[in-house]
Amino acid sequence: MTEATRRERLRAETERDIRRQARALLVAHGRDAVTLRAIARELGITAPALYRYYDSREDLLHHLADDICADLATELDAGLGRVPEDDVTGQVYAVCRGFRRWALAHPQEFALVFASTETALGACGPDDRHQVGDQFGRVFLEVAGRLIASHSAHHDHGDDVPGSLHEDLAVFQQVLIGAVNARGVPVDAGELPLSAVYHITQSWVRLYGHVALEVFGRFPFAVTNPEPMFDSMLAQIIGEMGFTDD
C-alpha cells in the first residue's frame, strides 16, 4: 500500500508543513504576515525552496484558501452529524450557526476566502463549472436544498422571481438537485421550484451579510450581543419557508 517512494512521502509532508505554517501566520497576524520568508524560516529552509511547491505567494494563498474551505466543510459536516437525520430545520440551524461561529473564531480566514477581491481565491476545489465552487458551498447549499425539497408543498410565493434570473436559477437548481440526490434523497425539479432556489439564494445573502458585518464590525451601531439578532434572523428565514417548527 505504501506505494509512494521515499521522496514522494517527504514532499507531501513538507507540503503539509508549509500550509500549516502559512495558516498559523494567517491566524496570528493576518494575510500580510503570510510571507514566504517567514514560512521558510519557521520550517528551517530557505524561501526559494518554496518555489518547488508553489508558483508564487499568490498561488500559495490560493491553495491555503482551498484548505480553509475544506476545513470549514469538515466542521460544518461534524455539526450536522449531531442533528437527527430527519430534523431538517435543526440541520439548517446547525449549518448556519456553525458558519457564524467559524467566521467569528477565524476572522482572517473568513476575510481571505469570503471577502477577497481576487477572484481566484473564492472558487475553491477542482470542481467542474456548473458546480458549486467550493466545499463549503457544497455543505451549506445541500442542506438548504434538502430543507426546501422536504417542505415544497408549504410555500409557493413564486411570482417574485425576476424573469431574467430564470436561466441562472435553473442551472443552480440542477446543481442543487444533483447534490441532494447524491446523498440518497431523491428530488426532482417539481419539488424544488425556481422560487425555492431563489429563496435559498436570498437566505445566503442574509446569512453572509450578517456574518460579514459582524466579523468586520460594520453594523450601524454597537451591537452588544449579536447572537440573538442572528438567531432571530435565522428564525425569520426559516419561517418564511412556510412552516414554523414541526
Added chain:
Amino acid sequence: MTEATRRERLRAETERDIRRQARALLVAHGRDAVTLRAIARELGITAPALYRYYDSREDLLHHLADDICADLATELDAGLGRVPEDDVTGQVYAVCRGFRRWALAHPQEFALVFASTETALGACGPDDRHQVGDQFGRVFLEVAGRLIASHSAHHDHGDDVPGSLHEDLAVFQQVLIGAVNARGVPVDAGELPLSAVYHITQSWVRLYGHVALEVFGRFPFAVTNPEPMFDSMLAQIIGEMGFTDD
C-alpha cells in the same frame, strides 16, 4: 480670507496630492500597491517625507478610508438630490442603487472600507461615540429613518424584535431620530419604534450582503445579470415596510 500662510497652503496641497496618489494606486492595483515609496515616487519626493504628514502607512490608509467614506456620501447625496423631496421610496431606491453602483465601480475602495478586519478603518470620521460612525452611514441611515418615520402607521410587526437587543436598538433609535431631526423633519420615538429600527438593521444586512457577494463574486452560482436580483430584493425590503408604491 486667505489667512493661511504660504507654508500652510503648500502643506494642505501636498496632503491632498498624497491622498490622491494613494487613491489612484488603490484603484489601479489594490491595497497592497498603496506603498509609501510608490506614492512619493509619483509625487517627486522621497518616502520619509510622507512621515511629515502621516504617522505610518496604516495611518495613511485610515485617512484614505475617511476620504472614501466622504466621497461615497457625496455621491449618494447627489443621487438623492435628483429625487423629489416627498418621494421617500424613491430616495431609498436611489441610495441603495447608488451604493451598489459605487461598490461595483470601486471594488478596492469597497473592500478597504467595508471588508477590512482592522477595526480602525471602518469607523470613519471624528464623530463621537453613540453616533453613526461614518459619513456614508449618515446618508444611508438617515434616508431609511425618514422612510420609516413617514410611514410608521403602516407596519407594526413589533413582536419579532429580540428582547436583548432593546438597549442597543434604543441607542440607535436616538441616533436616527437625531439625524432625521437635523434635516428639519421632526420625528419622535413613537413614529420610529424599535421594530422599525430593527427592520432598518435587517435591511442593511441584506443590502450589504448582496453588494458584498456581488463585489467578491461569492454568489453560489454564476449570476449573469445580478441587477434584477438586486432590484427585486429592494422591492421586497420596501414592500415589507407595509406599502407598495404610493
Added chain:
DNA sequence: TCAACTATGTAAACACCGTTCACTGAAGTC
C-alpha cells in the same frame, strides 16, 4: 553496481518595501 537523471534544496543577487535618523535649507517669527 554504477552512471544518468530528477527532484529538492542552497546562496547570491535584484528590486522593492516601511521606518528611523541626522542633516539641510527655506519659511515664518520677533
Added chain:
DNA sequence: GACTTCAGTGAACGGTGTTTACATAGTTGA
C-alpha cells in the same frame, strides 16, 4: 538680522517576492 519651525533629503536597517546558477540527495535503468 538672529532664531525657531518644519518640509524634505540621503543613508541606513531589516524586511519582502522572485530569479538565477549551483550543489546534492533520491531514484531509476542498464
